[in-house]
Amino acid sequence: MSRYEDFPLLLEAWRTCLKDEFDLPQLGKVLEELEAGTIRVSEVSTPSPSPFCGELVWKQTNTLMYEDDSPQGHAATNLRGDLVRELALSSDLRPRIDAGVIAVFQEKLQRTAPGYAPRDSRELLDWVKERVLLTLDEWERLLDASVAETGIPRDDLLAPIAGKIVEHRFGEGGVPCVAAAEILPRLRRGLDGADEESLEAIVAEWLRFYGDRARIRGTDIRSSGRPPGVSAFRPRGRGAGGPRPPRR
Numbered sequence: 675m676s677r678y679e680d681f682p683l684l685l686e687a688w689r690t691c692l693k694d695e696f697d698l699p700q701l702g703k704v705l706e707e708l709e710a711g712t713i714r715v716s717e718v719s720t721p722s723p724s725p726f727c728g729e730l731v732w733k734q735t736n737t738l739m740y741e742d743d744s745p746q747g748h749a750a751t752n753l754r755g756d757l758v759r760e761l762a763l764s765s766d767l768r769p770r771i772d773a774g775v776i777a778v779f780q781e782k783l784q785r786t787a788p789g790y791a792p793r794d795s796r797e798l799l800d801w802v803k804e805r806v807l808l809t810l811d812e813w814e815r816l817l818d819a820s821v822a823e824t825g826i827p828r829d830d831l832l833a834p835i836a837g838k839i840v841e842h843r844f845g846e847g848g849v850p851c852v853a854a855a856e857i858l859p860r861l862r863r864g865l866d867g868a869d870e871e872s873l874e875a876i877v878a879e880w881l882r883f884y885g886d887r888a889r890i891r892g893t894d895i896r897s898s899g900r901p902p903g904v905s906a907f908r909p910r911g912r913g914a915g916g917p918r919p920p921r922r
Contacts, residue, residue: 719789780885784812791819794826795834802839803854806880807861810841813852 692698707713723731761767781787785801792798798820802808808816821828832839842858843850844865853861864872 721793776885780883783883783885784816786815786819788819788823791816791823793820793824795831798831799835799838799854802852803857805883806853806857806876808852810850810852 704713708715778787782790784805785791792801798816801816805812817828817831820826820831824831838855839852840855840858841850841852842861844861860872861876864874864876
């Protein structure tokens with residue numbers, strides 16, 4: 675049908691869309707009122723989608739849940755693999771990123787930036803689980819950000835999750851850290867050196883929340899002077915006591 679310039683069904687389809695479905699005259703009226711200020715436009719940030727975009731969010735979620743990793747293109751590239759690897763992995767070819775941009779990005783990653791902090795006790799606990807381990811300084815910054823965001827006093831924020839977030843020191847002279855009590859057995863298996871695979875997984879998860887991984891060595895954990903990498907959490911003896919509640 676597409677080869678005909680005046681095919682009746684195509685013309686009717688266009689007429690239905692433009693006249694019946696789209697209602698272009700009413701759209702023009704709305705645009706005029708927006709331009710004149712008759713209709714006021716305001717912005718608001720909500721924790722959940724509005725009813726107007728709920729269906730769009732569901733469609734996108736449905737797409738992402740069920741799509742696979744098949745490439746969208748129809749043919750593979752003919753570029754040499756060594757050249758692609760050099761472009762992707764060579765540090766000399768990467769763009770330089772301003773330290774201020776990295777700092778802002780890291781604050782958002784760690785949810786200490788305005789508008790990103792946990793909004794209640796349950797969300798705080800879930801976030802500590804996802805972060806795996808926090809230094810005491812990071813824990814204090816997270817609490818301060820959450821209190822500032824919600825207006826909930828610190829004691830009221832921590833009371834519902836008392837005993838579920840603990841402070842623990844891995845090994846003699848190790849760095850005191852804050853973690854969720856329920857994942858503490860897993861952390862001990864990896865960080866006490868008994869399970870190398872668990873150790874690698876823990877460190878990989880922990881590093882996800884740092885924007886500049888080259889600079890975190892020896893700068894974030896100052897209480898012991900150790901770098902916050904694998905060696906920072908490996909013990910040189912048995913654990914120094916059991917877990918205790920984090921400082922308030």
